[in-house]
Amino acid sequence: MAATIKDVAKMAGVAVSTVSYALNNSPKISEETRRKVVKAAEALSYRPSGAARNLKKRKSETIGLFLNDLGGPFYSQVIEGVQEVVASHDYNLIVCSTYGGENSSANRFLREKFVDGAIIMGSAIPDSLILQVAAESFPIVVLDRELKADYVHSVLIMNEQGAYDAVKHLIKLGRRKIEFLSGPLAAYDNSKRYEGYKRALKEHNLPVPAKISMQGRYLEAGGYQAVKVMLAGNRLPDAIFAANDEMAIGAIRALREGGVRVPEDIAVVGFDNISLGPFVRPTLTTIGHSKYEMGAIATQLVFNVQKDENSIMLPTQLVIRQSCGFKQQNDDQDETSILHEGRRGLG
Amino acid sequence: MAATIKDVAKMAGVAVSTVSYALNNSPKISEETRRKVVKAAEALSYRPSGAARNLKKRKSETIGLFLNDLGGPFYSQVIEGVQEVVASHDYNLIVCSTYGGENSSANRFLREKFVDGAIIMGSAIPDSLILQVAAESFPIVVLDRELKADYVHSVLIMNEQGAYDAVKHLIKLGRRKIEFLSGPLAAYDNSKRYEGYKRALKEHNLPVPAKISMQGRYLEAGGYQAVKVMLAGNRLPDAIFAANDEMAIGAIRALREGGVRVPEDIAVVGFDNISLGPFVRPTLTTIGHSKYEMGAIATQLVFNVQKDENSIMLPTQLVIRQSCGFKQQNDDQDETSILHEGRRGLG
DNA sequence: CCATATTTTTGAAACGTTTCAAAAGCAAAT
DNA sequence: ATTTGCTTTTGAAACGTTTCAAAAATATGG
Numbered sequence: 177m178a179a180t181i182k183d184v185a186k187m188a189g190v191a192v193s194t195v196s197y198a199l200n201n202s203p204k205i206s207e208e209t210r211r212k213v214v215k216a217a218e219a220l221s222y223r224p225s226g227a228a229r230n231l232k233k234r235k236s237e238t239i240g241l242f243l244n245d246l247g248g249p250f251y252s253q254v255i256e257g258v259q260e261v262v263a264s265h266d267y268n269l270i271v272c273s274t275y276g277g278e279n280s281s282a283n284r285f286l287r288e289k290f291v292d293g294a295i296i297m298g299s300a301i302p303d304s305l306i307l308q309v310a311a312e313s314f315p316i317v318v319l320d321r322e323l324k325a326d327y328v329h330s331v332l333i334m335n336e337q338g339a340y341d342a343v344k345h346l347i348k349l350g351r352r353k354i355e356f357l358s359g360p361l362a363a364y365d366n367s368k369r370y371e372g373y374k375r376a377l378k379e380h381n382l383p384v385p386a387k388i389s390m391q392g393r394y395l396e397a398g399g400y401q402a403v404k405v406m407l408a409g410n411r412l413p414d415a416i417f418a419a420n421d422e423m424a425i426g427a428i429r430a431l432r433e434g435g436v437r438v439p440e441d442i443a444v445v446g447f448d449n450i451s452l453g454p455f456v457r458p459t460l461t462t463i464g465h466s467k468y469e470m471g472a473i474a475t476q477l478v479f480n481v482q483k484d485e486n487s488i489m490l491p492t493q494l495v496i497r498q499s500c501g502f503k504q505q506n507d508d509q510d511e512t513s514i515l516h517e518g519r520r521g522l523g
Numbered sequence: 524m525a526a527t528i529k530d531v532a533k534m535a536g537v538a539v540s541t542v543s544y545a546l547n548n549s550p551k552i553s554e555e556t557r558r559k560v561v562k563a564a565e566a567l568s569y570r571p572s573g574a575a576r577n578l579k580k581r582k583s584e585t586i587g588l589f590l591n592d593l594g595g596p597f598y599s600q601v602i603e604g605v606q607e608v609v610a611s612h613d614y615n616l617i618v619c620s621t622y623g624g625e626n627s628s629a630n631r632f633l634r635e636k637f638v639d640g641a642i643i644m645g646s647a648i649p650d651s652l653i654l655q656v657a658a659e660s661f662p663i664v665v666l667d668r669e670l671k672a673d674y675v676h677s678v679l680i681m682n683e684q685g686a687y688d689a690v691k692h693l694i695k696l697g698r699r700k701i702e703f704l705s706g707p708l709a710a711y712d713n714s715k716r717y718e719g720y721k722r723a724l725k726e727h728n729l730p731v732p733a734k735i736s737m738q739g740r741y742l743e744a745g746g747y748q749a750v751k752v753m754l755a756g757n758r759l760p761d762a763i764f765a766a767n768d769e770m771a772i773g774a775i776r777a778l779r780e781g782g783v784r785v786p787e788d789i790a791v792v793g794f795d796n797i798s799l800g801p802f803v804r805p806t807l808t809t810i811g812h813s814k815y816e817m818g819a820i821a822t823q824l825v826f827n828v829q830k831d832e833n834s835i836m837l838p839t840q841l842v843i844r845q846s847c848g849f850k851q852q853n854d855d856q857d858e859t860s861i862l863h864e865g866r867r868g869l870g
Numbered sequence: 871c872c873a874t875a876t877t878t879t880t881g882a883a884a885c886g887t888t889t890c891a892a893a894a895g896c897a898a899a900t
Numbered sequence: 901a902t903t904t905g906c907t908t909t910t911g912a913a914a915c916g917t918t919t920c921a922a923a924a925a926t927a928t929g930g
Contacts, residue, residue, distance in 0.1 A: 178658070180886055180887085181886065190909075190910085191909065191910045191911070192888095192910085192911090193888080193890095193911075193912090194908085194910070196887070196888060196889085197889090197909090200888085204909085209908080209909080223636055223656065224634070224887075225635065225885085226631075226636055226887095227574050227578040227583070228574075228578050228885070228887035229888075230574035230887090230915095231572065231575050231885090231886080231888095231916065231917085232888045232889085232915050233887085233888070234915070234916095236574070246593075246599065246606070246618060256593075259593070259622065263628075268628035268632070269619065269628055270617040270618070270619055270628075271618040271619070272616065272617055272618070273606055273616065275610070276610055281610075281616055284573075285573075287570050287571070288570065288573030288576070289572055289573060289574070290573045308568060311525070425802075455799060457804050527917085529916080538879065538880045539880085539916090539918095540918080540919075543917070543918060544878095544918090551878060551879085552879085553879090556879080571917075572916050572917065575915070575918085576916080578885050578916080578917070579919085580885085
């Protein structure tokens with residue numbers, strides 16, 4: 177049905193190989209034949225088959241970015257960073273959801289070598305699959321996840337230190353009973369953030385709660401619910417450190433509805449510095465990290481394949497707004513931030 | 524280097540075709556051989572070549588979703604709708620940015636038949652390319668864009684009517700001097716929204732400004748700047764209708780900074796009902812439309828290819844919050860909404 | 871035990887490109 | 901005319917699958 181390179185060749189009265197060279201702008205072809213070929217191709221509205229091309233060339237010139245859910249407010253900047261670097265290498269980028277388990281699109285694409293390299297964020301792709309497919313010809317970079325293997329690199333955030341900074345900041349502001357609003361217990365970043373929370377309490381001789389009392393699955397509604405439940409209890413904390421911003425925002429909503437003043441009665445600090453932060457009331461104090469840079473660096477790593485695994489640690493940054501109760505003289509649009517230097521280099 | 528189906532065949536001591544059948548769970552193959560084959564495949568850590576497969580089968584079982592920028596707050600729900608329907612058909616979804624002009628990834632993918640169908644949102648892909656590649660074997664659905672051709676379907680939003688409803692609402696609340704905060708003049712949806720704005724003014728015998736005085740390129744910062752400039756002038760309006768929510772939010776920020784009370788002095792209404800709306804202060808009155816449904820319907824259309832172009836019109840909905848100045852007795856989290864029924868069917 | 875069905879396995883021909891190595895054209899130099 | 905050295909064009913062999921049609925093996929029934 178659709179025209180192939182053979183049809184173009186026939187119409188232009190030349191060999192198939194000539195068409196190929198001509199359309200790929202090879203210098204071997206004379207201008208005259210090139211014109212003939214292009215004309216024929218247009219007349220037949222010829223579209224080359226990417227599949228055939230990739231098969232023959234044994235590469236797709238495409239990088240895959242695999243995410244848990246394409247929608248999250250968090251990802252968009254990461255994507256931008258990836259996009260930029262991929263484009264600068266004249267490669268294509270496809271973004272794909274990891275949703276769907278065993279035979280999700282992501283799994284299929286990883287297995288079937290649709291892409292020449294992959295960047296993986298989120299936990300839906302099991303370590304085993306990554307280990308299976310990573311190879312010199314197929315480098316993989318994992319984001320915010322520890323995984324060591326040949327041709328697997330990782331870009332990490334200083335989760336522990338960031339959480340530590342957040343909690344320490346609350347302590348410095350005089351808060352003594354600080355609760356941890358947890359994300360999924362199985363999540364890597366959540367557990368790191370929990371570690372940082374505990375370290376800060378310990379180092380300041382504050383009691384560490386025996387167990388996690390609030391869980392919000394990293395969702396706004398989850399934070400809201402967890403805090404609703406908390407409010408029904410009797411002994412309220414004077415601060416909440418949420419493992420991500422969505423939950424922090426849900427927490428603030430629940431507190432407000434319960435007549436609790438934020439930050440006067442209970443201070444709230446989140447993590448991730450999502451773009452919504454400056455818009456909620458009170459504006460959200462949080463731990464930021466450079467998402468664009470994360471994407472860009474990850475992509476660089478994909479292009480600089482190296483056998484030994486290599487991990488890069490990105491710094492975090494305390495972003496002080498209103499919800500922590502820090503007294504500022506300036507307008508609420510302004511914000512202060514304290515950079516926590518990270519280190520970059522071999523893992 | 525990497526193992527191919529031939530290597531697996533050799534190792535398992537069977538023919539290439541047997542391996543293919545075995546791994547694709549064809550019922551012709553005996554359990555015994557299947558086991559042998561699977562074992563060999565695992566031993567060699569065989570990964571089938573998607574390119575070869577697609578070439579032979581002449582399809583990729585993949586749908587492409589092409590967006591202007593992957594990050595926008597607007598898109599995520601559309602993506603979810605698409606994702607859901609694509610998955611229900613056991614197809615794969617790739618999302619891809621149209622950024623990059625002539626030889627962007629998007630252009631390449633569209634041309635090289637990497638995908639079996641496409642959903643296109645945003646204006647970066649020229650009509651000409653769409654017309655060129657749309658075919659029975661390659662259906663295309665365009666979102667919020669009018670384009671009629673064989674095998675091209677469109678899913679539209681009632682932009683004109685939505686804008687009309689927004690402005691009418693402001694008029695009913697007593698506003699008389701309503702300015703239009705425009706997006707890019709060339710944008711299809713912007714011009715439709717402008718039409719609706721003008722119609723509402725005319726129908727209520729209000730003067731229609733001779734020309735558009737504020738432009739904000741659909742960006743928050745654009746709305747902010749445009750309003751800053753407006754504030755420097757002398758005759759202020761008593762309401763602003765922004766062609767999208769981002770600009771409306773920027774407008775509110777500028778007004779607040781300028782000491783203008785929203786909505787008391789100037790009311791603001793946006794368009795799109797992005798998720799940020801309920802979080803800004805005052806909460807944003809806007810025109811909503813179901814983004815998830817938009818994605819889902821578009822995807823259905825891709826799978827139900829029909830020759831004659833077919834367009835579907837989705838209803839909009841006035842979402843009343845604080846920024847329009849409507850006096851409500853209830854808490855600010857609540858919101859009222861008025862559905863404007865759309866019609867669905869042939870264009 | 872033979873003929874006939876049925877199940878399982880196999881060769882070989884695609885699918886539509888790229889690219890190597892050889893052939894053909896063509897000019898200039900002998 | 902023939903050789904030499906270019907430039908341009910071409911055939912044919914991949915690339916790694918799927919799938920048709922035929923062959924081989926096995927089972928079924930008389």
